[in-house]
Amino acid sequence: MTLSARSRRATAASVAGLALALSGCGAGASDDGSVSLGFVNGGDTEFHTCLQASIKDTADAKDAKLFTANSHQNPGTELSNIEDMISRNVDALIVQTVNVDALKGDIAKAKSANIPIFLTSVVTDDPTDILGAVVVDLKQVGELDADYVEQDAGGKAVEVGVIAGAPGAASDLLVNGFTKALPASAKVVANQPGMFNAAKAQDVAENMIQAHPDMKYAFVANEEMAFGALKAFTAAKADVKIVTVNGTDRGVAAVKDGRFAATVANSAMTTGKIAITNTISLLDKKKTDKIAMTPISLITADNVSSAPQYCSAEEKKS
Secondary structure, eight states, X not given: OOOOHHHHHHHTHHHHTTSOOOTTSOSSOOSSSOOEEEEEEOOXXXXXXXXXXXXXXXXXXXXXXXXXXXXXXXXXXXXXXXXXXXXXXXXXXXXXXXXXXXXXXXXXXXXXXXXXXXXXXXXXXXXXXXXXXXXXXXXXXXXXXXXXXXXXXXXXXXXXXXXXXXXXXXXXXXXHHHHHHSOTTEEEEEEEEOTTOHXXXXXXXXXXHHHOTTEEEEEESSHHHHHHHHHHHHHTXXXXXXXXXXXXXXXXXXXXXXXXXXXXXXXXXXXXXXXXXXXXXXXXXXXXXXXXXXXXXXXXXXXXXXXXXXXXXXXXXX
């Protein structure tokens, strides 16, 4: 007979209590009947920070036991974190992956331990092996920024630069969505990774504008990098319109005052809430969408007041 996740956890509670603490969240699966969850985060950007804070706040509100770990953009570390969570005998794993290609091994490892995986931001091509996911349609995010470029350029021939994030997962989906949706009149003259790091993005932008002084638009795969790129373009006195991704308070403010031309808002706070709520509901066999969507919207100076809350004040302090 196959045991349910909660039955398996209860059976193993006595040994799970021996596990070491992870990320300051305590040790061992709960033996008080509450659900036990592991969250493996993918990096250290503001998105990752706000996502984890929202997941923690929502888990606390649901009386769920939560263990956390961070893979720091390293697929090997991600697999090690998955293995650590398995050793804690959690009821389910929530994963913000570093690289979609790495997920195959992660899912196989968890599946062999009878621990379901719930994904945030992305979903595998075949979702039959996962518990569920809350997905940001990253391809559409890129398309929305491309739509802005098309409308703003008005059919004129323009040069476009792309500052990607770290290769794999979110960045590839964003960039592909953007570049494939551009009109034929918009030519991508440079495409380099900024590794989701503002200083690296600034260096990339400096090289980009030197090599392509006529560049009119830059797609930057998150707002942290966009601020780095902005410094480079400002220093070069280059009139480059930046389109980017996130919808943080700083990013929305930059759209409002014209430093950014547009950003695509997708609230990390909302993604975290959905992740915990749906994971618990799916474990309890309640009627819940297996694949849920985080709302997205293009934010420009014309509709800046409609941007959703990205990360609560309390979460930013965590």
